[in-house]
Amino acid sequence: VIGAARWHEVWMDTVVTVQLAVPAGAAPRYQAAARRAFGWFARVEAACSRFDPASEVCGLLRRVGEPVRASPILFESVAVALELAEATGGAFDPAVGHLLEGRGYNRHYRTGRTARSGIDPSARPSFQDVELDRDTGTIVLRRPVLLDLGAVAKGLAVDLAAEQLARLAPGVVVDAGGDCVVRGATMTGRPWRVGIRHPLQPGRLLTAVELAAGAVCTSGGYARRGRGPLQAGHLIDARSGRAAEGIVSATVVAPTAMAADALSTAALLLGPTDGPRLLQASGVEGLLVTADLEQIATAGFSALVVDAPRSPGPVPA
Amino acid sequence: MRPMADPHPKRPGARKLRVVALSSAAIATVYAIGWGATRPGASSDDQLVRLLPGQERPARSGLRPPVPPGRYTDGTWTGAASNAYGRVEVAVRIQGGRITAAAITRTTTFYPASFIAALPAQVVERQSADLDVVSTATASWQDFVDAVQRALTTAAGRPLPPARGGS
Numbered sequence A: 001v002i003g004a005a006r007w008h009e010v011w012m013d014t015v016v017t018v019q020l021a022v023p024a025g026a027a028p029r030y031q032a033a034a035r036r037a038f039g040w041f042a043r044v045e046a047a048c049s050r051f052d053p054a055s056e057v058c059g060l061l062r063r064v065g066e067p068v069r070a071s072p073i074l075f076e077s078v079a080v081a082l083e084l085a086e087a088t089g090g091a092f093d094p095a096v097g098h099l100l101e102g103r104g105y106n107r108h109y110r111t112g113r114t115a116r117s118g119i120d121p122s123a124r125p126s127f128q129d130v131e132l133d134r135d136t137g138t139i140v141l142r143r144p145v146l147l148d149l150g151a152v153a154k155g156l157a158v159d160l161a162a163e164q165l166a167r168l169a170p171g172v173v174v175d176a177g178g179d180c181v182v183r184g185a186t187m188t189g190r191p192w193r194v195g196i197r198h199p200l201q202p203g204r205l206l207t208a209v210e211l212a213a214g215a216v217c218t219s220g221g222y223a224r225r226g227r228g229p230l231q232a233g234h235l236i237d238a239r240s241g242r243a244a245e246g247i248v249s250a251t252v253v254a255p256t257a258m259a260a261d262a263l264s265t266a267a268l269l270l271g272p273t274d275g276p277r278l279l280q281a282s283g284v285e286g287l288l289v290t291a292d293l294e295q296i297a298t299a300g301f302s303a304l305v306v307d308a309p310r311s312p313g314p315v316p317a
Numbered sequence B: 001m002r003p004m005a006d007p008h009p010k011r012p013g014a015r016k017l018r019v020v021a022l023s024s025a026a027i028a029t030v031y032a033i034g035w036g037a038t039r040p041g042a043s044s045d046d047q048l049v050r051l052l053p054g055q056e057r058p059a060r061s062g063l064r065p066p067v068p069p070g071r072y073t074d075g076t077w078t079g080a081a082s083n084a085y086g087r088v089e090v091a092v093r094i095q096g097g098r099i100t101a102a103a104i105t106r107t108t109t110f111y112p113a114s115f116i117a118a119l120p121a122q123v124v125e126r127q128s129a130d131l132d133v134v135s136t137a138t139a140s141w142q143d144f145v146d147a148v149q150r151a152l153t154t155a156a157g158r159p160l161p162p163a164r165g166g167s
Helices: A024-048 A056-063 A074-088 A093-104 A152-164 A257-282 B020-036 B117-124 B141-154
Strands: A004-011 A016-022 A129-134 A140-142 A172-175 A178-185 A191-196 A205-211 A212-222 A232-237 A242-244 A249-254 A284-291 A295-297 B075-083 B085-097 B098-107
Touching: A004 A024, A024 A056, A024 A074, A024 A152, A056 A140, A056 A295, A074 A093, A074 A140, A074 A152, A074 A257, A074 B020, A093 A232, A152 A178, A152 A212, A152 A257, A152 B020, A152 B085, A178 A257, A191 A212, A191 A249, A205 A212, A205 A249, A205 A284, A212 A257, A232 A257, A232 B098, A242 A257, A249 A257, A257 A284, A257 A295, A257 B020, A284 B141, A295 B141
Parallel strands: none
Antiparallel strands: A004 A016, A016 A172, A129 A140, A172 A178, A178 A212, A191 A205, A212 A249, A232 A242, A249 A284, A284 A295, B075 B085, B085 B098
8 A cells, every 4th residue: 555654563473564544754643653552462462372471361370260350351352262162162162272382382472482381281171161250350260271362362452453543544454464454444545455365375365355444364274383384283173172174264354353363263163064154153254265275255255355456455464 | 266055054052143242342341441541631542551450461571581691602603494484594693792793694485574674683682582572574573583592592502492383
């Protein structure tokens, strides 16, 4: 986008980009606001990162069995994660943090340190071992559970940053390695266009969508290091304990990045039959790509697609 | 592109799916609390967003360099790391036990090298690869941190950590 003001910072093991539809020359005036928007990522990380022993979510593990008052960020993240677990019949389960640790997804991207929850790798805690009390704002772990909030927390941070910036600029994009929220319009007044990366061919787009407000999130095994490009090593089907198979890329367009990320993750886990059903039942649009590169779209997805976009815009990683 | 055939899908768990509504409520709740806790009179673009009292945590607590500064072995040391996005090689020069220079010697990343060009100067400034904030990077960020950490570990006379993840 010509002339737009952009900022980049590294948070949550990815590059977060803020783009405002204001002339690049005006960027200094928006600098402080952009930095504050990045501050949401720091706050969400401090609450939700299982890679940081000092985080609030890791602190829950030191108080198993008792109600722990949680920050709104942690409480709401857990609430959405539990809802998603229910909705997927437990295929998505935030209680798999210790399994991910065991697979080597346990190093803090910034400190380089390895986190250890101490939970027995053979233990099978589930989301049903986590209780929320909205009246008191407390969380109780009935058993030791290392919550992996990766599917909801990053989206929440993107949403919060976009919410803040949308009050300042006529057009906003916040993009964090696959989670993207757009508001308003570009400098030229057209809706934002979001390219959807081809899961197997770097630099190629599958398609692109255009929207004035909303979130686009693409989940796929290819975006994180795993054994191979098709293996979603960091996405575990909690029912089998195995990595997700069948879908290599799941894109969801939803009102919030939190929902888009959560539902794209869940669709990837559910596979080519139940994944699309979940998206339809949740009232969102999406595009799934199977391992043999078949594309499955929700009914309303094609209405969002722009043909041959000249500028791909922000590309979810 | 295959359209979905079933207009009335069987819902997993046969219950109303509220992920979207809950997420919207979550954002409103968190944002409203942040909003409400800001300083009176602050303009809308000057909000200091806070968690509830006592719940704010330092975002970068406990960060330490992987190797204590001043313990590096003099010389020029290299490290490399790669993942699905590409490969980064770095060189670190140690003089008098301190990092005096760092450079990307080679990169075959899919992203523009300019995205990570600013990192070496920050390594020198901070005396480790343990960077707090970097304004421009992408997936190469982790490659670079890996590479510099490996170079630093070599420089400190310690055994190289095993290469992790990726290719």
